[in-house]
Amino acid sequence: MMEYSEFSSSILSELPKEGHITCTSPSNIALVKYWGKRPVQLPENASISFTLESCKTTTRLTYKKKEDTKNDFDFELFFEGKPKPEFKPKILAFFERIEEYLPFLKQYTFTIETSNTFPHSSGIASSASGMSALAYCLMLLEKEINPTITDSQLLKKASFLARLGSGSACRSIEGPITVWGEHNDILGSNDSFAVKFPYTVHPNFEAYQDTILLIDKGEKQVSSTVGHDLMHGHPFAAKRFEQASRNISTLKDTISSGDLDTFIEIVESEALTLHAMMMTSMPYFILMKPNTLSVIQKIWEYRKQTGSKVCFTLDAGANVHVLYPNSEKEQVLDFITKELVAYCQNGQYICDKIGFGAKIV
Ligand code: DP6
Numbered sequence: 552m553m554e555y556s557e558f559s560s561s562i563l564s565e566l567p568k569e570g571h572i573t574c575t576s577p578s579n580i581a582l583v584k585y586w587g588k589r590p591v592q593l594p595e596n597a598s599i600s601f602t603l604e605s606c607k608t609t610t611r612l613t614y615k616k617k618e619d620t621k622n623d624f625d626f627e628l629f630f631e632g633k634p635k636p637e638f639k640p641k642i643l644a645f646f647e648r649i650e651e652y653l654p655f656l657k658q659y660t661f662t663i664e665t666s667n668t669f670p671h672s673s674g675i676a677s678s679a680s681g682m683s684a685l686a687y688c689l690m691l692l693e694k695e696i697n698p699t700i701t702d703s704q705l706l707k708k709a710s711f712l713a714r715l716g717s718g719s720a721c722r723s724i725e726g727p728i729t730v731w732g733e734h735n736d737i738l739g740s741n742d743s744f745a746v747k748f749p750y751t752v753h754p755n756f757e758a759y760q761d762t763i764l765l766i767d768k769g770e771k772q773v774s775s776t777v778g779h780d781l782m783h784g785h786p787f788a789a790k791r792f793e794q795a796s797r798n799i800s801t802l803k804d805t806i807s808s809g810d811l812d813t814f815i816e817i818v819e820s821e822a823l824t825l826h827a828m829m830m831t832s833m834p835y836f837i838l839m840k841p842n843t844l845s846v847i848q849k850i851w852e853y854r855k856q857t858g859s860k861v862c863f864t865l866d867a868g869a870n871v872h873v874l875y876p877n878s879e880k881e882q883v884l885d886f887i888t889k890e891l892v893a894y895c896q897n898g899q900y901i902c903d904k905i906g907f908g909a910k911i912v
Contacts (some may be wrong), residue, residue, distance in 0.1 A: 604906030
């Protein structure tokens with residue numbers, strides 16, 4: 552594929568015989584949502600997200616060069632210390648997709664050991680942190696094979712590879728704010744990998760807080776993959792993609808100006824629009840729970856009473872991400888523990904904030 556030639560791989564040194572690499576990569580929360588894609592994992596509209604700090608995956612990649620190269624991928628997978636055969640098909644599909652960009656993959660036997668800082672059944676998507684962590688480890692291995700790769704090439708290609716694992720994962724390699732998908736107002740933005748928000752970020756967004764309320768930890772009835780698919784032939788799809796594009800333009804200005812009222816308006820509208828798309832798909836579905844709506848009402852009341860700049864967003868599930876400036880940290884946390892935790896399953900919530908992407912351990 553011509554357009555991706557910059558991501559082809561050259562082997563400059565002898566392949567290292569064995570070793571291991573450990574890295575962490577965080578989850579991210581979209582402000583303008585990615586919902587709708589075309590093959591292969593290319594977004595129908597640009598999206599923008601806050602990279603998170605605490606919700607992350609740690610992945611240790613152990614590699615051993617095979618004596619005789621059989622034409623097969625060879626890997627073992629451990630999740631939180633235990634073998635996880637049920638995760639293997641997803642990783643195999645990922646390896647098949649990225650092999651043309653990492654031609655050394657079949658030369659190795661890999662052991663992939665991974666764990667998350669957040670509970671597995673929390674409804675927090677582990678695909679963004681998991682796929683970005685694995686992609687980043689693989690790029691660190693490629694750098695051992697080809698030391699001429701620069702840091703910026705490494706980040707770009709890690710995002711490109713992560714995207715092929717899970718779309719939103721490409722936004723987790725860097726932080727604090729990233730954009731994925733071609734957009735005329737965002738310099739360098741494109742569909743094949745995410746870029747760091749290339750404009751000034753107003754100090755209002757420094758250490759921006761995200762408290763994740765775990766409303767319902769059950770398995771989702773409808774996966775994101777199925778949800779994305781339902782945007783094909785969706786009656787509102789074209790309008791939705793135009794709206795997302797306008798919201799990126801507005802949010803770009805807002806992030807630089809620090810105008811939190813406009814920020815709130817766009818972010819909450821995006822969250823509700825995402826769920827409106829689900830409710831108007833055929834078949835239609837609802838991922839919010841009664842407690843999701845109760846929390847939203849409470850946030851609106853609190854904002855009205857206090858003038859706080861707290862707001863909410865949702866991902867493809869019932870959990871609520873409560874977003875607020877660091878300057879309001881104490882008051883809003885107090886409000887959350889007094890008024891919102893009652894709506895969380897087993898009173899569980901996670902305090903997170905804006906973060907800086909994948910790291911070597
Ligand atoms: C609602 O990235 O999980 O969180 O590309 O099929 O792996 P795949 O989907 P995924 O979709 C994320 C959807 C979302 C919005 C977002 O993160 O932008």
